[in-house]
Amino acid sequence: MESARNKVTEVAQFSRERQTGGGKRTPLDDCREVSVLGLKHALAESLEQVKLQLLEMVDKAMGLDLYHLYMDTLELVRDHGLEVEASLRTHYIQRFNLECRRDVRRTGNSPDVSELSLLAPDDLEESLAVNTLANAINNACSEELFALDKRMGMLINDPDLAHGDNPLGPEVIAQAVTTALADQGAAMRVRLLLVAQLSKHLPDRIKEVYRDLNLQLVKKNVLPTIRVGMRRPTAPAASPSTSFTRQGEPEGGGDLYALLQQMMNMGSHQAGMSMPGAFMLGPALPGEPAAPGSTEAIQAGAFIHALNLLQRGRVNEVARAGLDAAALQAISQGGGQVNVLHSLRGMAGGMTPVDTMTLDIVAMVFDYVLEDKRIPD
Numbered sequence: 001m002e003s004a005r006n007k008v009t010e011v012a013q014f015s016r017e018r019q020t021g022g023g024k025r026t027p028l029d030d031c032r033e034v035s036v037l038g039l040k041h042a043l044a045e046s047l048e049q050v051k052l053q054l055l056e057m058v059d060k061a062m063g064l065d066l067y068h069l070y071m072d073t074l075e076l077v078r079d080h081g082l083e084v085e086a087s088l089r090t091h092y093i094q095r096f097n098l099e100c101r102r103d104v105r106r107t108g109n110s111p112d113v114s115e116l117s118l119l120a121p122d123d124l125e126e127s128l129a130v131n132t133l134a135n136a137i138n139n140a141c142s143e144e145l146f147a148l149d150k151r152m153g154m155l156i157n158d159p160d161l162a163h164g165d166n167p168l169g170p171e172v173i174a175q176a177v178t179t180a181l182a183d184q185g186a187a188m189r190v191r192l193l194l195v196a197q198l199s200k201h202l203p204d205r206i207k208e209v210y211r212d213l214n215l216q217l218v219k220k221n222v223l224p225t226i227r228v229g230m231r232r233p234t235a236p237a238a239s240p241s242t243s244f245t246r247q248g249e250p251e252g253g254g255d256l257y258a259l260l261q262q263m264m265n266m267g268s269h270q271a272g273m274s275m276p277g278a279f280m281l282g283p284a285l286p287g288e289p290a291a292p293g294s295t296e297a298i299q300a301g302a303f304i305h306a307l308n309l310l311q312r313g314r315v316n317e318v319a320r321a322g323l324d325a326a327a328l329q330a331i332s333q334g335g336g337q338v339n340v341l342h343s344l345r346g347m348a349g350g351m352t353p354v355d356t357m358t359l360d361i362v363a364m365v366f367d368y369v370l371e372d373k374r375i376p377d
Contacts, residue, residue: 044085076194132199134174149166152166
């Protein structure tokens with residue numbers, strides 16, 4: 001009984017320590033110190049590798065512009081490396097502390113929609129640089145991050161990291177690195193080149209830092225054992241009578257994978273059912289022949305033609321096929337986030353089961369894309 005009790009992780013204990021702070025060291029304090037020290041060494045080693053690579057690039061530079069770009073970047077690495085490391089420490093600790101305070105993120109950092117505007121070119125390029133570095137770390141450290149996300153989520157009372165990033169995650173590190181480079185006053189193209197080079201060398205060293213952090217948390221009895229597996233849908237396989245709810249999604253659907261699997265099961269069951277005839281999508285487009293015997297039928301060629309017009313933004317012509325005119329107008333003005341595929345779904349009475357299932361799947365994918373706040377407009 002005593003040995004079993006030792007294996008139990010006391011979540012309330014970590015919660016109390018996180019909230020009180022006090023004089024007692026917490027696992028979060030240890031994680032911050034280990035990660036700061038590991039990041040310092042990782043960045044220093046990566047900058048040395050980048051310095052050697054830049055020397056080769058300078059020797060092979062074609063043209064004065066590239067030569068000066070490589071030399072300016074080399075000067076930043078060679079002469080300001082210590083300043084970059086010190087600035088990284090400062091910004092990383094600030095982001096780490098902020099991400100650990102989920103209550104502050106929810107109330108104090110919510111953007112005002114009335115103040116939103118288009119990003120300036122430099123801001124957009126810097127945002128892309130952050131994403132490039134974060135994605136490189138994610139790709140190199142996926143296995144370590146899986147366990148670290150679970151453990152850190154438990155420590156900050158956000159198991160699914162639904163209210164922010166992992167305080168030790170790639171997004172926090174990438175943002176701190178790019179901000180540290182900006183503090184040195186280097187030109188944007190110099191910083192972008194340096195971030196691109198760091199993306200080749202830094203992720204492998206970050207992997208070692210993540211391994212040390214996981215070992216540290218295991219020693220502190222923070223989720224020493226993590227069960228890995230896929231969550232299976234509890235509902236039975238869908239049948240042809242599966243009902244659809246909001247925007248064509250199967251009832252009781254959970255994640256996207258489960259919904260797609262459910263729809264594929266339905267489609268395979270219905271694939272053998274013959275439903276010949278034309279697509280019943282509304283009146284024919286101007287200049288397109290209607291199917292024999294019906295002025296409401298659009299043949300497959302006209303349907304593809306309508307999709308081509310929609311892709312090219314010729315909304316006035318497509319609207320006559322019965323799509324939502326307001327949604328099409330919003331798309332034509334560049335600010336639309338309406339999934340017009342659902343309008344097609346409503347008029348797809350004469351489509352074959354496989355075609356209907358395909359349309360449902362594509363519409364559902366667009367729903368998830370449009371609802372994902374992490375994807376820039």
